[in-house]
Amino acid sequence: MTTMAAEHSRPTLKDVAQRAGVSIATASRAMADNPAVATTTRTRIQALAAEMGYLPNAQARALQSSRSNTIGIVVPSLINPYFATMVTAVQNAAEGAGLATIITNTDEHPETMAASLTFLASHGVDGIICVPDEACAEQLNNLHAQGMPLVLIDRELTGSPIPTVISDPQPGMDAAVSLLVEHHALPIGYLSGPLSTSTGRARLEAFQQACRNHDLEPQLVFRGGFEQEQGYQGATHLLNHGARALVAGDTMMTIGVLQACHRAGLSIGEDISVIGFDNQPIFALQPRPLTVIDQQVDVMARQAFTVLHGLLAGTQPTHNHLVTPTILIQGDSLMKGPQP
């Protein structure tokens, strides 16, 4: 096993206390986040412990002799096939390395994420891959500081030291806007995800930057959520405001756009131009296959597992942020524009 070297060299609480120049009792309280220890001392000891690769709690110590060979993955939805694909790709990569995977679905509730992380960390998983909720930033940063092998995927936490795997929406969004401009499919209506998520913000910024890159006036934007219903409402709203093209900001809103066009009796590629988000197999099965911005979630999932697997073996990643470019996959869902 590749992890044995790391196992043998794992430091004890005594080692941490000695290096920090405090008593074992103080080190123990600091690792337990006990307010009896001053915040600055706690932070210093936790950082030192993380640097030394010390695992603090009873479960983690037990793992030194008995790993569970199981990792956890925490996602905000399973109804959203983007996350179902992510989970399955992580699991396949983990299986290839002899590790089992358990999954929790937070349904975008921070309190469910908090409980999930506590359960996973205290019930013997060796490491966690998590799509973070910003409301859980402190808990995640603490787990990381305490030495839990942890990788963030899809969304990022500003200023967090936790290794993170995300996609860059800009290349795909540039190609999408460029294609719509070529097809004279203006104005564009963009269905944005929630601005409380890094992906919601980054994709909206990428869309607006792509518009500026093409010297376009500000286009139409609907501020929605990562849900089919929001996609349906947003598409209806944008169509009522004269949008001749719709660009969706995630899988679920893409499904909502299909639903809105279907109900409105609009034939995609003939009456309206549509660019979806994520390369779901079902999007290729429309009467005209959908043009989509693809995040390459399989690549991201494998990268996240590779980083986690490295952490389990005691290896820090050389880069803390791994960024996969989005790409445009051309289908046949744009109206033919007038010839120039």
Place this chain on the structure above:
Amino acid sequence: MTTMAAEHSRPTLKDVAQRAGVSIATASRAMADNPAVATTTRTRIQALAAEMGYLPNAQARALQSSRSNTIGIVVPSLINPYFATMVTAVQNAAEGAGLATIITNTDEHPETMAASLTFLASHGVDGIICVPDEACAEQLNNLHAQGMPLVLIDRELTGSPIPTVISDPQPGMDAAVSLLVEHHALPIGYLSGPLSTSTGRARLEAFQQACRNHDLEPQLVFRGGFEQEQGYQGATHLLNHGARALVAGDTMMTIGVLQACHRAGLSIGEDISVIGFDNQPIFALQPRPLTVIDQQVDVMARQAFTVLHGLLAGTQPTHNHLVTPTILIQGDSLMKGPQP
């Protein structure tokens, strides 16, 4: 808490040993399935322990004072939206009862299921809802005998005493065949799931029974698997053999049928009649909404959770088999037949 009464009365290993008339050491070995104890004695002690509500291992005993308030759910796929819907519905029901849910996906591998069950049982979940693989029947029956609250869903294990929640394919299949006969859409090509699953067998039998009920000759059958690729291959095969209607045996094969019709340039409802399986939102978003056999997976998921919740409170279900009828949801995916 509704479970306290059951908690206080939970018997010890000593109680089991006394009732069985054996030493505590023998009772302990029997509960651990140690072959040093004769099979008949082991079975007798395990059955007695289950009857008494005894929980055997260290984790389970620890639970007497500290429940994790977490249940596990084990499914064979998350890419299949039928199971993603099931998991999410169980989780919603559990949340309503103040319980968290952790999920494992076996990818239809019995060894992954075996490892999942072992992990869940030994890492403190209070109960498990499982789509069983027949290769894991013994492990599941043992967990049940050892007092782990356990409910099977979707698939059943012949002769198992574990409470089970399934759907009955017959009503939906009868209505489907009846509608196809009315539309003169014969011969019918049926895409069967794997006969190694109870659902694969029961749905094929239901289709054949429905054909007999309508005095039809044996129709075309493709024996596939619960995968999109099998649905694609099966539909292609059945179309090449003259099928004028396709009936799919699960969600993933329905997607494969859509793909095959799409690639063959066949317009569903005009060039070919199609009846899908499971009421996925995406099936209603076809140019003509798909007619589907609906298992009412939300109902099944809530039933399974209700039974599990009862077991956690020490209540045995009044019926060991809960069966939800399938229903036909009419879309517009059948060709208009000649008028009689």
